Amino acid sequence: MNEIKIDTEKLISKLTPNEKEEKHFYTIADDQIRYRRNLTKSSSLFNEEWISIDRNSRTMNHYYISKDKSSKVTKFPLDRTTFRDIKVTYETKEDKNDKKIILGYECFRVIVTETIIDAEYGTEVKIYDMYVTNQIDLPFHLLNTTLKQTIDSCPLQLSTFRKDKENSFSIMKAVEIRRSVMCNEIQIPQRFTIR
Numbered sequence: 001m002n003e004i005k006i007d008t009e010k011l012i013s014k015l016t017p018n019e020k021e022e023k024h025f026y027t028i029a030d031d032q033i034r035y036r037r038n039l040t041k042s043s044s045l046f047n048e049e050w051i052s053i054d055r056n057s058r059t060m061n062h063y064y065i066s067k068d069k070s071s072k073v074t075k076f077p078l079d080r081t082t083f084r085d086i087k088v089t090y091e092t093k094e095d096k097n098d099k100k101i102i103l104g105y106e107c108f109r110v111i112v113t114e115t116i117i118d119a120e121y122g123t124e125v126k127i128y129d130m131y132v133t134n135q136i137d138l139p140f141h142l143l144n145t146t147l148k149q150t151i152d153s154c155p156l157q158l159s160t161f162r163k164d165k166e167n168s169f170s171i172m173k174a175v176e177i178r179r180s181v182m183c184n185e186i187q188i189p190q191r192f193t194i195r
Contacts, residue, residue, distance in 0.1 A: 107131035130155035
């Protein structure tokens with residue numbers, strides 16, 4: 001079992017320093033991935049959270065303790081086309097000659113262009129430019145990025161850009177990979193159990 005710590009830097013001039021940098025942690029297991037994040041501000045909706053991603057259904061399960069101290073869960077399908085009138089297409093370009101070593105893993109470059117046609121909001125084109133490895137079992141499409149399943153490789157460096165928003169550039173970089181993570185780190189604690 002591995003855990004990947006990823007720093008995200010949003011290169012948008014209007015954000016505060018805390019908003020510009022975020023930390024994300026992914027603990028990888030066979031059927032689920034535990035996702036942790038640092039929240040830049042305290043939430044008005046909940047006190048504490050526990051997030052897991054179901055690999056097979058591509059659903060993010062957000063367990064939380066609400067302000068009234070009760071346990072709640074909200075399930076978010078990563079594929080929004082299941083409940084909205086959205087069409088999505090992908091173009092993928094791999095360059096296995098463009099290589100980079102990141103945290104000891106040999107990575108190669110992949111560019112994924114996602115075109116989303118939304119009946120209500122119009123067309124959105126996202127470019128994902130990344131260096132990926134096949135040595136870590138954390139597929140790109142489970143990082144809460146693309147709407148549909150795309151490449152199964154794990155990005156250790158990812159730049160994202162929306163063509164319609166020039167201030168939308170962000171960079172995610174893996175900064176640490178730990179091995180032999182304890183199993184109890186991916187099991188939902190009792191206090192989040194819905195009664």
